[in-house]
Amino acid sequence: MKISLVIPVRDEACSIGRLLGSISGQTRLPDEVIFVDAGSVDKTVDIIMQYKDDRVRLKHISIGVAYPGTARNAGVREAGHELIAFTDGGIELDKDWLKELSLVIAKDSAADVVYGNYAPRADTFFKQCLSMAIVPPPVNKGSGKTRPRFIASSLLKKTVWAAVGGFPDLRAAEDRIFMERIEKRGYVSKYSPNAHVIWNVPGDLKSAFRRFCSYSYHDLLAARTTDWHIPVLKMYAAALLFIMLGIFVSPFFILLPFIGFMLRVIRKMTVNRNEPYFRTLYVPAYFIITGFLIFLVDIAMFTGWVKHIKHILKHPECRGQKRHED
Numbered sequence: 070m071k072i073s074l075v076i077p078v079r080d081e082a083c084s085i086g087r088l089l090g091s092i093s094g095q096t097r098l099p100d101e102v103i104f105v106d107a108g109s110v111d112k113t114v115d116i117i118m119q120y121k122d123d124r125v126r127l128k129h130i131s132i133g134v135a136y137p138g139t140a141r142n143a144g145v146r147e148a149g150h151e152l153i154a155f156t157d158g159g160i161e162l163d164k165d166w167l168k169e170l171s172l173v174i175a176k177d178s179a180a181d182v183v184y185g186n187y188a189p190r191a192d193t194f195f196k197q198c199l200s201m202a203i204v205p206p207p208v209n210k211g212s213g214k215t216r217p218r219f220i221a222s223s224l225l226k227k228t229v230w231a232a233v234g235g236f237p238d239l240r241a242a243e244d245r246i247f248m249e250r251i252e253k254r255g256y257v258s259k260y261s262p263n264a265h266v267i268w269n270v271p272g273d274l275k276s277a278f279r280r281f282c283s284y285s286y287h288d289l290l291a292a293r294t295t296d297w298h299i300p301v302l303k304m305y306a307a308a309l310l311f312i313m314l315g316i317f318v319s320p321f322f323i324l325l326p327f328i329g330f331m332l333r334v335i336r337k338m339t340v341n342r343n344e345p346y347f348r349t350l351y352v353p354a355y356f357i358i359t360g361f362l363i364f365l366v367d368i369a370m371f372t373g374w375v376k377h378i379k380h381i382l383k384h385p386e387c388r389g390q391k392r393h394e395d
Contacts, residue, residue: 072171072224073148074099074156077140081158082111084269091161093122097168099154101126105144108134113158138236138243141220145230153230157221161190161267169264170224181229181256185222185264186215191346198358199270199277201347203366206340213262220244222266229256241287245296277362278369285373298374301367304329334360 092102102125104117117129132143145153173183189200207214233250236243271277308326315323341347
């Protein structure tokens, strides 16, 4: 059972060394590793090319400026084996990650795709608060507790990738669309809770805002309004309604949106109470900053929405088209 590990990268010079080291440290090494560079302008490619480990067969291809899904497709086409593992630049693999994923298929040949687990790299106060704000908690999948399916911690049969047409050429949501296609086709999905990767969350306000603004804009290009935009819009529409009632009926109504938002923060922190980055609700700094970051992500979503509307109004001929930009 040979495995090709496919990794799209772009401007990952600061983190690629950690990923390379974690690949070399696998208790079950991949039979080949294919890095697909999607337009790096930093030292990412140089670091990959200079890395030496005789036990790991590294391949590198450059495809110019491209989105992650396009890069993954190029890597799979280059792969020489029938099992494909996916991870991303900026990720660090647990030493048993690939072993745990492959054990699931070894024990159950009917399994077509295996999703592993992931956790945020919450090594600063800011990242701990952002993780509480944005990272979904693990839930019981029968084989143990794991977070929602994550393409950067997965293993699948190459025939499955081909049957669903690969990944769409999108900046965001391409992984969700791909995984939904797999589910709709009736392929057998399994979970491996012990196949862990560490995922980098943004480390400061500016990078967090930019990332979620970009996700918002590109989710809209992918017509994924119901995933995120509509639910958040409904919350703020309800808040606006209560504020109007507070102005024209009774000041009491103005309190309700603030109480609702506080409950939202409490819920986010409570569902993450078993995570190593959890901090008690009674520490005011964590509560306040987590709440602020939830609000920041909401504002980033609306900013991406406005950007999308302005683009469509300015270029109506581009409606539904995708642009290669961050």
